[in-house]
Amino acid sequence: MKRLLAAVAVVLCMATLVACSGKGQPEKKSEGVMTYAEYVAAPLDSEVTIEAYVQAHQSWWDNKITIYAADQEGAYFIYDMPCSEEDSAKLKPGTKIKVKGFKSEWSGEVEITDGTFEIEDGDYIAPAIDVTSLLGKPELEEAMNRFVEFKDLEIVASKDGNGNDADWLYNWDGSGEEGNDVYFNVSKDGQQYTFLVRAYLTGSDTEVYKTAKELKVGDKIDCAGFLYWYEGPNPHITNITIKK
């Protein structure tokens, strides 16, 4: 019953946000393009064609790009898609793309692999949905890849590879250095979760990266980011507000 109520809450929350975003009905997809619901229903390893809007992308490398995309109904993670450096510059947040690829799953993360894309006319940025109440619940998975926000979290100590406490860490165990991912632990309602600032997405010159390095155990924060999945929720945080 709890799961059902939580799922209903997510749907209502998203519906409200769609309504608030002024977009009204989900937009009609082009010929041969799946709706988000059809994409969700598609089996793994099947070919999928979606239309979505770039929300962010990781740094272009080795002629490939990894994109966080969304439409008004849901979100997509498009992994390692072949892309020239010139085209990568066109994939600014809001840009509409049509992607044809295969629905895949890697360590729990549902994504589109071996994709090809074309740029279309259109512009949309998905609002953040508040999933704080879903932390630690299986229903959080339904928000996978979406731009989400978490409120009123407390920073708790992270343990480095030597077992020492730290406010935050470069890499999961403190083995990295400036320019690597920044990991930090948060607590909500007595449960602990690990979040990270993904360096390939928001590098060391970004505000969120700098803010993450200012975190101190006991700080209260709100944060937002893309709900990536790796053996469980592994949000790639793009915005942190330290509360006074």
Place this chain on the structure above:
Amino acid sequence: MRRITHILAKHLIPAAALVCAVFLTACHGSKGLPEFVMPEELDESKQYEITFWAKNDTNKVQTDIYKSAISEFEKLYPNITVNMRLYTDYGRIYNDVITNISTNTTPNVCITYPDHIATYIKGINVVVPLDEISDDKKYGLGGSKLRYDGPKKEELIDKFMNECRLSGTLYALPFMRSTEAMYINEDMVKALGYEVPDIPTWDFVWEVSEKAMEKDASGTYPVNGQKVLIPFIYKSTDNMMISMLRQKGAPYSTDEGDIELFNDTTKELLLEIAGHAATGAFSTFKISSYPGNFLNAGQCIFAIDSTAGSTWMGTDAPLSDIAEENKKSFTTLVRPIPQFDVNNPRMMSQGPSVCVFNKEDPQEVLAAWLFAQFLLTNDVQTAYAETEGYVPVTAKARNCDNYKEYLSLAGTDNNEHYGVKMDASKLLLENTDNTFTTAVFAGSASLRDAAGALVENVVKAERRGTKVDEAFIEKTYDDVRSLYKLDSVSAASGRKEALGTLPAASKALIICLVAAWVLIGCAYLVRRRHKS
């Protein structure tokens, strides 16, 4: 005529000089840095700052060992400062080095793979050849002026040293070595009615894997009582294909760089692999995830990964990415990768090496060389090897009391002496003579990627409902050849091939040069005639 002479003198002769200068600049550029000559003595009156690009396995203990090594080295050589940049991915190091070669901003010392050095040395005098300097009486391996007890040349494991030779020249020192191991859930093998042999064959692994795929009416796999099972997962599919070919004595490449991967044995192997991907009995890291994650969750029976990943393998593994509640309890066995001929086991030798980049100042290179050697001292070697299933690359470190004691304590705890990790190290210590590497040439890194791509492509195809047959494989051969530009690799490796026509800019430059000299000649003749 005087007008022509004037024009020649005023414009064309400077133009010719400019053209010559361009040519000379181009020639100077193509010569690169001067060849490194070992200085007589280390200049201690100057301060040297060197950079070290290091690779770790996202392991805090490893980075601490690097830092400690740097600190110890700087105490011994107060005029040398070592700045470290950390990487967790060889591909990124390679990419950054390539980018920095053109601006002569390479690091001084760099963790690397011989495949990558093959590309670096396409630039002239970019990487320092180590044969002569390692023999140097003062600063060579075990040299009289070293301020630390480094290994002598004969104390480095020959096999590993030879892996660092390109066309007979030593371009790197081995730093650590590992191989691949098969981590096995023995409980599931037994539940299926089998015993794990000392050296499992490919037939054995495929047979057990297929048997494990039997499901009950509810869609559960009885062998693990779960709805998820991938009996056999291989981390590195390039290693998989290369090892299979080597075990079968089938061609892959020649030492000179001829590509031989796309052959009938490869096709036969791909068809076999595809068949097991079709049933779901086999998958790969790139397609599913880390083999260790599935192994530890009781969702994989045979997980092949590096011995350098052994601390992530098994019920009691000190490192794990899966939630504690998802871990299953089972007995983990460590075995060599599957073999076609158990009497002649063959497995990959892998692991980081270290190279020294050339610089304008030979003293700076000497400082880098001293640091590179320091990484081979016993304390660094044993400490780093003990972080994972690595083995030291020197007999000196392998035979030291500390390391012997470490090995004797195998399995006494689940951290420093974690049994699976130490079994993995022992696997390589006992099989060093059964390891192999592939030929290194410009393009060998691409060939390696191509070998893996073939496996990934057939596995993906079967999972996505495309039947893998001979026609599919022929098409995959073409796609992969093209993607990895393997048709041009032999030219890149320096073999004689037609170079094609000159670029238009080069043609124009040559025409200008010839015309300039003709005009200079004319001017000279006109002047002589005028004088006479």
